[in-house]
Structure formats: C-alpha cells, structure tokens
Amino acid sequence: MKQHVRCKACGYVMEAGRVRDKCPACGVPAKQFEPYEEKISDKRRRVLDLHIHPIIVHLPQAFAAFLIPLAAALMMAEGGFRVIIIDTVRVLAVVMPFSVMLAFAAGLLDGKIRFRRVTTPILMRKIVIASIFIVSSFGSAALAVFSGLDTGGPLAAFVILSLVDFVAAVGLGFLGFPLIQARFPG
Numbered sequence: 001m002k003q004h005v006r007c008k009a010c011g012y013v014m015e016a017g018r019v020r021d022k023c024p025a026c027g028v029p030a031k032q033f034e035p036y037e038e039k040i041s042d043k044r045r046r047v048l049d050l051h052i053h054p055i056i057v058h059l060p061q062a063f064a065a066f067l068i069p070l071a072a073a074l075m076m077a078e079g080g081f082r083v084i085i086i087d088t089v090r091v092l093a094v095v096m097p098f099s100v101m102l103a104f105a106a107g108l109l110d111g112k113i114r115f116r117r118v119t120t121p122i123l124m125r126k127i128v129i130a131s132i133f134i135v136s137s138f139g140s141a142a143l144a145v146f147s148g149l150d151t152g153g154p155l156a157a158f159v160i161l162s163l164v165d166f167v168a169a170v171g172l173g174f175l176g177f178p179l180i181q182a183r184f185p186g
Contacts, residue, residue, distance in 0.1 A: 006036035044113055053110035054180065057103040060137070061173065063096040064165040067140065071159045074149060086149055089158075093144035096165070097137040104130045107176075114179070126175050133168035136161045 003016040009032050012025035019030050038045060067089065074085045107126065111118040118127065140161040147154030 004036040004038060005033040008032045008034055047113050048110075053103065053106040054176075056099075056106045057172070057176070060096055060099040060103050060133070060165075061169040063092050063099060064133075064137075064162070064169040067092055067096070067162040068159070068166055071155070071162050075155065075159075089149065090144045093137075093141045093158075097134060097141050100130070100134050100137050104134060122175055122179065126172055129168050129171050129175070133165060133172065136164040136168065140165060 004013055005016045005019055006013045007023040007026060007028065009028045010023065010026040012023055013036055014024070016035075019033055021030055022028060023030070023032060040048070070085055070089050070092070074082065074089060077085050107130065108118055111120070111123045111126075115123065118124075140158060143149065143154050143158045143161065147158075149155050149158055
C-alpha cells in the first residue's frame with residue numbers, strides 16, 4: 001500500500017514520494033505535510049482513483065453553461081449566423097440529457113463506492129437536483145428539436161429551461177465539491 005501525506009493547511013492528499021518543496025495545491029512549504037492513512041480498501045481506492053464521476057460531470061455542466069449565452073445570442077442573431085447558432089444549440093441540447101444521465105449513473109456508482117449507500121442526506125439532495133436536471137435537459141432538447149426556436153414563446157421557454165439546467169449544474173457542483181475527499185472507511 002502506498003504511503004500518503006496530507007497538507008495541514010488545505011487538506012490536499014498525495015503520495016508521500018511525490019512531495020517536493022511545497023504543496024502543489026496551496027503552495028505552503030512541504031513541512032506542512034503530515035502522514036495520512038487511507039482507511040479504505042485497495043479495491044475501492046483503485047475505483048475512486050479513476051475519478052469517473054468528477055470527470056464525467058463536467059460535460060453536462062459545460063453544456064448548461066454554454067446554452068445560456070447561445071440562447072441569448074439567438075435572440076439577437078439574424079440570417080445565416082442565426083441558423084448556425086440554432087444548429088449548435090440543437091446539438092448541445094440533444095447531447096446534454098444523455099450526458100446528464102451518464103453523470104447521474106457515475107454519481108450513483110461513486111456514492112455507492114464512497115459511502116456504501118446512496119441514501120446519505122447530501123446524496124439524496126444531489127439525486128433530487130440531478131433528477132430535475134435530467135427532466136429540464138430533456139425539455140430543453142425537445143424544445144430545441146421540435147419547436148425550431150424561431151419564435152418568441154418556445155425560445156423563452158428554452159431560455160428558462162436552460163437557466164434551470166445551469167442552476168441545477170451549479171447546485172450539484174456546490175454539493176459535490178466537499179464530498180471529493182469524503183469516503184466511508186473499510
């Protein structure tokens with residue numbers, strides 16, 4: 001089993017053999033590191049070290065962030081540029097629900113591995129918000145594909161759903177960030 005150290009200042013954990021003259025996360029001198037013992041099995045550690053959920057979750061967050069300015073640009077664009085934006089919005093809107101579902105599945109796997117159950121209070125809140133995100137992203141996709149986004153009502157509804165998507169993505173990020181280093185021993 002590899003030896004680990006933890007930065008006393010920021011909590012960053014890394015392999016003991018990789019410590020240099022300062023913490024790579026916060027920059028304090030290396031003397032601020034203390035021995036750190038992992039309290040999880042090697043099997044669970046190998047899966048967690050893949051960082052499946054933290055990596056996958058960035059895709060729908062990026063889509064949610066880009067759809068809002070694209071929708072705003074769509075309200076002002078004319079001619080050929082408007083057609084390009086509509087096509088871009090459609091592609092992002094159609095791919096987003098599937099990326100959200102993939103991130104949701106990765107989150108369930110991550111929660112099960114870290115905490116051995118997905119019914120902890122924070123994970124339950126994340127499941128509710130992720131469910132809202134899935135529904136609103138499918139709504140955004142349906143509007144983008146079937147309404148054409150060329151009239152005021154569907155475009156306004158798309159903007160509202162895009163804002164719901166973005167707020168859900170941000171909320172999931174804020175809830176999930178403190179859980180990155182948390183894990184149930186064993």
